[in-house]
Amino acid sequence: MTSDTISPPRFTRRQRIILLILLGAGFMLSVDFSILNVALPEVGEGVGLSLPALPWIASAYALPAAGFTLLFGRMADLLGRRRLFLAGMILLAAASLLGGLATSPEALLAARALQGLSTAMSIPAAMSLLTTTFREGAARDRVLGLNGALLSGGFTIGALLGGTLVGLSGWRAAFFINVPVAVIIASLTPRVIAESKVPDRLKLDVPGAITVTGGLLAVVYAIVERSILASLVGIALLAAFWLIELRTAVPLVPVRILRRPTVRWGNYAGLVVFSMETAMIFLMTLYLQKILGLSPFVTGLVFGVPGLAAVLAGPAAGRLIGRYGYRTVLVTGMATQSLATVPLIFTGSTRLSLIVLVPALLISFFGHVTSIVAYTVTGTSGLPDGEQGLATGFTSMTQQVAITIGIPILGAIAATQPSELSGIHAALTVNVIVTWVSIVLVWAGLQPPAALPSDEPRLV
Structure with missing residues (x-):
């Protein structure tokens, strides 16, 4: 039995500070995303944005976040990861200040677009700094597990605290809260994190x-x-x-990296995991408020309590990957997420459905966080440090694209049915079918060639 499976890896003091900075940045961005979602009606009213145009508050962020992530992931390899991360944090502070001071729809949407651009810069740079600071194996698996837990926790805490914060301080607080945190992170980064090596001959x-x-x-x-x-x-x-x-x-993207099964199938799994879970949460939000008639605050509790419990899945996933390998943990997490969605297909129009819904959400979130960690490990495994920015750019791009496309696709399916409840059930049925077809494809795609040993870590 290897030493990595006997005891968890120990981090030095410097590594812990690096974790605090890089994971703190991702946590801040996920909290901010949830808080702003809670504040959408107030934001629109505050700047004179019409109700039909409210979705563009999210879309203005999502478009650059998805479109530029791959480019900035590669630029992090070529120009320096710390440099890109710092630029992203500085841009986030400026964009958040602009959003908090906005008095017109144009200024607000510009601020959201700049926030999305800052995310495209900072997230792949931060992730590649993590994957190059902590070597592949148990240490990296544990770090990515913590990252998955904080990502889930950020969304959950944002949903739970967003209503309270916006209620006490107004919607502008959802923007202003980023400014001091981003400034602190930007000031600490040069003191702790070293710049990555830049190729001698730079050509984009x-x-x-x-x-x-x-x-x-x-x-x-x-x-x-x-x-x-x-x-x-x-x-x-x-x-x-x-x-x-x-x-x-x-x-910009060496074709050989796309030929790697880990990159190709890991990112495909991430696309399915994020798009299907994001759409499920959206559909269940409609169900709780429009079918069961719950208030936004109670809806936040219904999602928040299971979400906080599911944060434990992040560290657990890192240990499970070290023991059973990323392939097994990835498909198991996807299966858990999907199986927990099945009972939601049969929910009724009475509040007794909460007895089934809350435990199902807990199990689904647990599988979701496990899958996030596993697909990130899968998509960044077996690559040299010089391509980690590109690899983490792929995984970050996958996440942003999936979050953006899941809701409109399953929302369109739901709209084909005669009633809201039947539409939700139809969309969730498609969710389950797509996930299970994908589980089979991912399991087969990550199958190591018969003539070669598996690159997955195993007990010996």
């Missing part, structure tokens, strides 16, 4: 950067707005990007 694949960023922006916009023209533009740009990457001497 400009045509590749333009086509992949434009393609991702167009595809995400097409899904949000259900635009056929935008989807065609996005597909054409992504096809051009692929051709460029095959021919250029210094590609």
Whole structure:
């Protein structure tokens, strides 16, 4: 039995401070996302944004967050990860200040777009700093487990505290709260975190950067707005990007990295995990408030209590991966998330359904957090340090795209049914089917070749 499986890895004092800074940044961003969701009606009223335009408060953030993440992930490798992380934190502070002071819809949406851009800069840089600071194996698995726990905890705490904060201080507090935290993180980072090595000959694949960023922006916009023209533009740009990457001497995304089963299937699993769970939460929010007639505060409690308990899944997932391997833990987490969704398909219109719903959410969140950790480990395994920014850019892009597309896709399915309750049930049924088909594909895709030993850690 290896030493990593006997006892958890120990971190030095410097490593703990690095964890505090980098994980703290991700936690701040997830808390901020939840708090602002709670405040959407007040935000719209405060700047004169009409009710039909409220979804653009989220979309203005999601478009750059999804579209630019891959580009900035690669730029972190080429220009320096600490440099990109710092730039992201400084931009976040400025964008949050602009949002808190906004008096018009234009200023507010500009602030949200800049916040999304700062997320695209800081998250892949922070993740690649984590994966290069902590070596692959038990130490990295434990760190990514903590990251998954804090990500889940941030969303949950934001939902629980958002209503209280906004009620006491107004919607502008949802923006202003980022400013001092981002400034503190930016001031501490240069003192603790060393800059990554930068290649001697710096060259950015400009045509590749333009086509992949434009393609991702167009595809995400097409899904949000259900635009056929935008989807065609996005597909054409992504096809051009692929051709460029095959021919250029210094590609933005080396094709060989996409041939790795861990990168390909790990990110596919992450896309399914995030899109299906995000859509389920949205559908259950509608169910709790429109079908059961619960208040937003009680709805927050229904999600928050299981969410806080599920935070324990993060550290547990890191240990399980060290023991059983990322492939087994990933599909088990996906199966747990999906199986917990099945009872929700049969919920009725009375509040007695809460007896089933709350435990189902707890199990679903536990599986979800486990899957987040496992897909991140899978998608960043077996790659050299020089490509960790790109790999974490992929995993971060997957998360942002999935969060953006899950709700409109399953929401459209729900809208095809004659009643809200039957629509929710139909969309959740599709959720379960998609997840189980994906479980089979991921399990087969991550199967090690028969002639080669598995790269998964195992007990010996």
